[in-house]
Amino acid sequence: MTLSIYNTLSRTKEEFHPIEPGKVKMYVCGPTVYDYIHIGNSRPLVFFDTVRRYLEYAGYEVQYVVNFTDVDDKLIRRSEERGIPVPELASTFIEAYLEDAKKLGDENVIHPRVTENMDEIVSFIAGLVEKGAAYESGGDVFFRTKAFPKYGQISHKNLEELQHGIRIEVDERKESPHDFVLWKKAKPGEIRWPSPWGDGRPGWHIECSAMAAKYLGETIDIHGGGEDLEFPHHECEAAQSEALTGKPLARYWMHNRYLNIKGEKMSKSLGNSLTVQALLKHAKPQALRFVILSTHYRNPINFNDDSLQQGEAGAERLNNSFLSLVHRLQILTESKSGWVPESEEALDAILARNEHDGEDESVQEASRAVREFEARMNDDFNTPDAITAMFDLATATNKYLLVEQASLTVLQVLERAFLRMDSVLGLLFEQEATDDDAGIERLIVERQEARRSRDFKRADEIRDELAVRGILLEDTAQGIRWRRK
Ligand SMILES: [Zn+2]
Structure with missing residues (x-):
């Protein structure tokens, strides 16, 4: 190709x-x-x-x-x-x-x-x-x-x-x-x-x-x-x-082609601030990427509040699917001690194959989505259709996540397909910068100290704060373990 x-x-x-x-x-x-x-x-x-x-x-x-x-x-x-x-x-x-x-x-x-x-x-x-x-x-x-x-x-x-x-x-x-x-x-x-x-x-x-x-x-x-x-x-x-x-x-x-701005419509939520710097105070960069890439580069974009909302919603849907997948993978791998993940090369080889006899339907769908993504990008960088291929992957993923006995290999194939497409489209959110591991560890230590000094109010506050940031705490025999939701 x-x-x-x-x-x-x-x-x-x-x-x-x-x-x-x-x-x-x-x-x-x-x-x-x-x-x-x-x-x-x-x-x-x-x-x-x-x-x-x-x-x-x-x-x-x-x-x-x-x-x-x-x-x-x-x-x-x-x-x-x-x-x-x-x-x-x-x-x-x-x-x-x-x-x-x-x-x-x-x-x-x-x-x-x-x-x-x-x-x-x-x-x-x-x-x-x-x-x-x-x-x-x-x-x-x-x-x-x-x-x-x-x-x-x-x-x-x-x-x-x-x-x-x-x-x-x-x-x-x-x-x-x-x-x-x-x-x-x-x-x-x-x-x-x-x-x-x-x-x-x-x-x-x-x-x-x-x-x-x-x-x-x-x-x-x-x-x-x-x-x-x-x-x-x-x-x-x-x-x-x-x-x-x-x-x-x-x-x-x-x-x-140009990105045109409908001034009067923009003023609703963004004021008159039409700089990227100002926009990114209100919107995620992935939403702006979504807006730009969901139109072919040789067509004009008419940018307004609605397009930004659509960008937010589109990026959100892809991220929800991806994060649920990652979450399922984490839970499953934690329950299997000594498990070794498939190599990226092995996963790429599965995705590149045309034939998927005897493999799960979701593997076929992930592989088809990746090949479709490449075909669209090869056609003069048709990013809107490449995004559609990523949505096909999200649909296949959401369907697979309903399966009760999920296979680790299938989950990894789906995850790899997401990451490959996203290495080009850049629509998946990154972890919040404030969610740095050192900061989380500090809060956990502070909570333990609060409990030791019987300040349960402070200990609960910290637990709630971590929960808001998507951090789950588990008391284990080896001490406190934490993970992202
Ligand atoms: Zn020049």
């Missing part, structure tokens, strides 16, 4: 074959860090993280780069408004981004920053000037679009169309109105870096070309971003890179 990806370049679904077998190099344009990230920005974050997860699930070693634009016009403007230097402002919002991203399950990402790659950016531009693909004009450097006949390949626009389609301001410094800036001359008082063309800072597009080349190489496998980046940003990136190296920047270009 091969993975197919809709490639913006060809406007068709193509079979995915990486440049180097077993390895994937992926670059996704990251945020301009002048503010907290908006719910809309969470879509590329969650979706491309899911792509990264699925590629890893499929056995690829993935190198995943998401840049931080930590100097640009917006940052400079905000820095002036607030009287905070650009680097300080940027670090504040980089930290905030990383916190949000971690909550949303984003992992294994390399995050280069523009300001830490200035040498590479300047030498990239110098290379273009040397090749005649760029020119200096009054301290600015522009890309010469005429020198790159393939300009328009990503967005499928041609230069004449562009001329008629949009109003282009006349800029006497440019040879052609389509030429775009690579290096901007610093205005008085602005943050600046030295270059052969005088002090200034890079234009927006050049950073991605330079950082993709530095961190991943001249041609990468997948380049992603939101639909708004198709033109001009990705068009310009592709032109700059290919003009310099003579090789295409990326083989597969992927673009996610």
Whole structure:
């Protein structure tokens, strides 16, 4: 079963074959860090993280780069408004981004920053000037679009169309109105870096070309971003890179559609807070992941209170099924001393098999669900149908949990199927951070001390508090034992 990806370049679904077998190099344009990230920005974050997860699930070693634009016009403007230097402002919002991203399950990402790659950016531009693909004009450097006949390949626009389609301001410094800036001359008082063309800072597009080349190489496998980046940003990136190296920047270009917000409906429970940070104070990150992944990435999402409630309810249903399964497994394994669990490899082999003669029907259903999940994900990352496969697994699990004499093997097969799918979808809840084992042990010791000093009121309080947190206590001959409900 091969993975197919809709490639913006060809406007068709193509079979995915990486440049180097077993390895994937992926670059996704990251945020301009002048503010907290908006719910809309969470879509590329969650979706491309899911792509990264699925590629890893499929056995690829993935190198995943998401840049931080930590100097640009917006940052400079905000820095002036607030009287905070650009680097300080940027670090504040980089930290905030990383916190949000971690909550949303984003992992294994390399995050280069523009300001830490200035040498590479300047030498990239110098290379273009040397090749005649760029020119200096009054301290600015522009890309010469005429020198790159393939300009328009990503967005499928041609230069004449562009001329008629949009109003282009006349800029006497440019040879052609389509030429775009690579290096901007610093205005008085602005943050600046030295270059052969005088002090200034890079234009927006050049950073991605330079950082993709530095961190991943001249041609990468997948380049992603939101639909708004198709033109001009990705068009310009592709032109700059290919003009310099003579090789295409990326083989597969992927673009996610927008997540739109219905402002008036959102205000009901969330106020006007449309940042991810604010949203995650009210909602579980898994609920937001559910909302994003239950629509195919090439369809728009209309986000409102209802969609968030549906996300909560959907994630809750999957979690209830999974937690009941885990609970049943715990009880059963505790009653069997010396029991050794099946290895992950053995369980995966059962799930991968087509034939299940003589095995429990639930094993068949779990295996069918996993194979369905993979088939849907292989079809251009069809996450909504992959979630449906996870619900099929939950249905099979709920049915099996009604059996009085459950088999440990069947329970393990079901659990493994859940964990495999969730390694990609990330919809199962994690244990509360407050439920740390050390904290629980401390409370148990405190309760024992309270009982010794005959403070039964305090002892009962602690027992109730632990019960609320889902911790069950058992008095055994060896002392107090505890477990999660
Ligand atoms: Zn970019």
